[in-house]
Amino acid sequence: MRSSAPASGARRHFLRAAAGCSLTSLWTISACASVPTLHAAAQSGRVRLARQELDATFGDGHALLLQVDNLPEDIHVVRDAGGDLLAVGTTCTHLGCQVRPANRFFRCPCHGSTFTFAGDVVRGPATKPLSRYALNVINDYIEIELP
Ligand code: FES
DSSP states (O other): OOOSSTTTTOOOOOBOOOTTOOOOSHHHHHTOSSSOEEEEOOBTTEEEEEHHHHHHHOOTTOEEEEEETTOSSOEEEEEOTTSOEEEEEOBOTTTOOBOEEETTEEEOTTTOOEEETTOOEEESSOOSOOOEEOEEEETTEEEEEOO
């Protein structure tokens, strides 16, 4: 049975990291990046987020970095060209570096692989797409299903 509370019990933090990243906690330091970051706990194999908060946090062509307790990789939540929300893993399929959003693409800082916001490879050396997570819009919430 699904909970009606958004990310109930989840420790959630929105950060819009500033240049210089002068924040001090360990978690904050790990989230020091140019994308807003949300930390949430999964419930029953999924994460539920309020759409209103997402809309206020990032717009078209930008991404939200979602860190989920005990999930081996972080997730980028993005909007495609049509405005639909997508959930895409951050782990580069070449050698495992963390990709970063840049101008409607994900780019890997290690060897330059580039992926669409849907996770498809547009430039190697990676040959496989980023992992995709099912994302369902349910009334005023989105749910991301976890493996
Ligand atoms: S690890 Fe990403 S391109 Fe090599």
